[in-house]
Amino acid sequence: MNLILSSYLRILKERDELDVLLPDLxxxxxxLPLTKPQTGTRQFGVDLPAIGPDLEDKGKQKLFLFVxxxxxxxRSVWSGDPQSVRQSMDEIFDVYLHSHVxxxxxxxxxxxxxxxSGDLKEEAKANWSGYTNDNAHRAEFDFWGADKLAALIERHMxxxxxxxxxxxxxxxxxLALVSESDYSLNDFHRLLLRQLGLDSDGRNIDSEVKPKALKKAFTRINLATRVLATWALEEGNGKQAVIAAERAxxxxWHRVQLEPESSRKTLNPEIAATWQNxxxxxxxxxxxxxxxxxxxxSFSGYARDNAxxxxxxxxxxxxxxxxxxxHCYRLDANENDKIIFRENANIVSDGxxxxxxxxPTTSSPRLDSNAIDIILAMMLLYSTGRHAEAIDWLKEMVKRLDYTFKINRCFPIDKESVDDLADFEAGNLxxxxxxxxxxTSWLLPTLAGWSAILEQPEIYQVLVNLQSDTCKNVxxxxxxxVQDVFQLLYFKIAHYDCGEAEAPxxxxxxxxxxxxxxxxxxxxxxxxxxxISPATQAGLMPIDLIASRHFRTFVAPFYWYSLSRPYTP
Known part of the structure; x- marks a missing residue:
């Protein structure tokens, strides 16, 4: 485990990851960290101050100043530019200790x-030794490289x-299997269930657990998720990193909902950390x-359309x-943050x-359940003002669906079986x-709904004609x-066990x-x-949409029907 952690730490970035991990450790x-690491502000050498017992000095209470x-x-990192180690420590003595303690x-x-996140190289050891010896009367010094950090994480977290x-x-x-594209992450899922105290149906198996213990469990889950995601991204399998982060x-969030309402707010900092993760x-x-x-x-390698x-x-x-x-549907942000979130949403929408x-194969869904992905995409395009682009995509999808249903080939099947899809593709049926x-079809009424939202009567009429003719038996x-959905939505696929079907x-x-x-x-x-969504009430409504994508639960029509007119929750 120490070797795994050490390897993970060596690829961390100072601002994006190491400063998130260190306060938890x-x-x-x-x-007790006194502040959080910040960017864009003058820090006078200290990235993170903390007070507490020095476990290497019989628990003596000290003020720790982390660089x-x-x-x-x-040598170049030790001394040579305004962000060098020596410059930071000089500023601690010259400014921070005089004015910021x-x-x-x-x-x-x-x-x-x-x-x-690395090591003290041999070429800088003499500089470190000389500096710390010369200033030993002013402060104590320590160096936490990747190996020591790994040992501390293993010992304390x-x-x-x-x-x-x-x-x-x-x-x-x-970690051994995460680079494989078809790996199911089942091992990671078992780890999550044990840490959260849940059984395979999402029920709490330890009703006596205290919020403090849950906080620690959430912190450990965040660490395990970061290790896994970093590993997967380095191995070139970023999709697994995202899926693991979604599941965590x-x-x-599901575990938080099992707590008494009075206890949930005490877990807000840990939920915020999980969301940031x-x-x-x-x-x-x-x-x-x-x-x-x-x-x-770029994602197809010039291959023709196929399943x-x-x-x-x-x-x-x-x-x-x-x-x-x-980013688009964050409701808990202040006005400045909302501007940033909107800009981020626009960047992703352009992508x-x-x-x-x-x-072009994105206009040829082969599973009826791809309606989930299409709804989420349409919601993003519509909410970021890409209406013309959404209409173009809708028009192309409906044109292709009309054709594939008429020729009785390559249409989106209503089964989740890859074997059935392969046999259908090969012409073996x-x-x-x-x-x-x-x-059955979710996709056709979904596209009809988006035709109405985007005010496209001609596209809508194609679907009406398709239903009355080629798809009259679909x-x-x-x-x-309805209200009971939130008992299931964040843990597993929900539409089999709750809610109401509108059919035909x-x-x-x-x-x-x-x-x-x-x-x-x-x-x-x-x-x-x-x-009544607990995620919406917490200002994190996107969690509901992430749950639909992740577990393949159909996106509640209320969410996207609401785009047909202004709505205030």
Missing amino acids: LVCMGL LKQGDIG SANHKDLPKKIVVCT LNENIFSSEDRVDLRRT LLWT YQTITKTFFEKIQDHCYIKD VLSLILMELVGLVSVIGLA LVSLIRNN SKEEISKLKT CMQLWHP ILLADNMEEHRQRMLKLIESTRHNILS
Whole structure:
């Protein structure tokens, strides 16, 4: 485990990751961070001050001053620019200790700790030794490199009492297999269930657990998720990193909902950290694929339309869409942060538009459940003002669907079986077997709804004609969750065990009549799950959408029907 942690630490970035990890470690060591690491402000050498017992000096109370750096410390990093180690420590003595230490802490012994994700290189050891010896009368010094940090993490965050041998085995197995594209992450899921105290159905198996213990469990989960995600991204499998971050976020949020309402607020800081974990991982993933979105056929390698390519691209459409929606629908932010979130959402939306334009197979869904990914993408495009682009995509999808249903080939099947899809693609099925693959459809009424939202009567009419002719034996349906959905939504696929089915749906002859049906539903108190969503109430409504994408639960029509008119939750 120490070797795994050490390898993980060596690829951390100072500002994005190491400064997130260090405060958690210090808390587990019994130290109290006095501030959080910040960017853009003058720090006078100190990235993170903390007070607490020095475990290497018989628990003596001290003021710790942490200087964070990235990678190995060589001669150029030691001294040579304004951000060098020596410059930082000089500023601590010249400024920080004189003007930034409170009266309560002035008499405490001072310990300056240079903390880095690398090592102190041989060429800088003499400089370090000379400097620390010359200033030993002013403060104590310590160096925490990757190996020492790994040992501290293992001892204080992942010790045998709180991170069992089973957890360690499952984490090791996950890291060994995470580079494989078809790995299910089951080992990681078992680790999460044990840490959260949940059984396989999402029930709490330890009702006596205290919020303080839950806080520590959430911190350990965040660490394990960061290790896994960093490993996956380095191995070139960023999709696994995002999926792991989604699962950790959703199951942690589910566990919070099992607590008494009076206890939930005490867990807000840990939930905020879990959410930030998700956003950091998804940001890195999007940055890795962003340039490829703007290159023609970059994700298909110039291959012709086929089922495998469609599955890959539609999953990518869903992943990118929820990354954008996570910024677009944040309700807990101040006005300045909302501007930043909106800019981020626009950047992701532009990437999504280019992904769709440069990969035409995104207009050829092969599974009816791809309606989930399409809804999420349409929500992002619509909410960021890309209406023309959404209309172009909708028009192309409906044109292709009309054609594939008429020729009875390559249409989106209503089964989740890859084997059935492969047999269908290969032409191995009889007409009777093919007809069983299109008994129901979520996708067709979904596209009809978006035709109404985007005010496209001609596209809507194509779908009406399709239902009355080629698809007259296809049962169009939608799923409408009600209040009990939140017992399941964040843990597993929800539409099999709760909610109401609207079926069969007969499209109205004209689009305006269909729109009025949609407006009537969003006036229904029973179906207004947005107002009672615990995620929405916490200002994190995107968690509901992430849950739909991750577990393949159909996106509640109330969420996207509401875009047909201004709505205030």
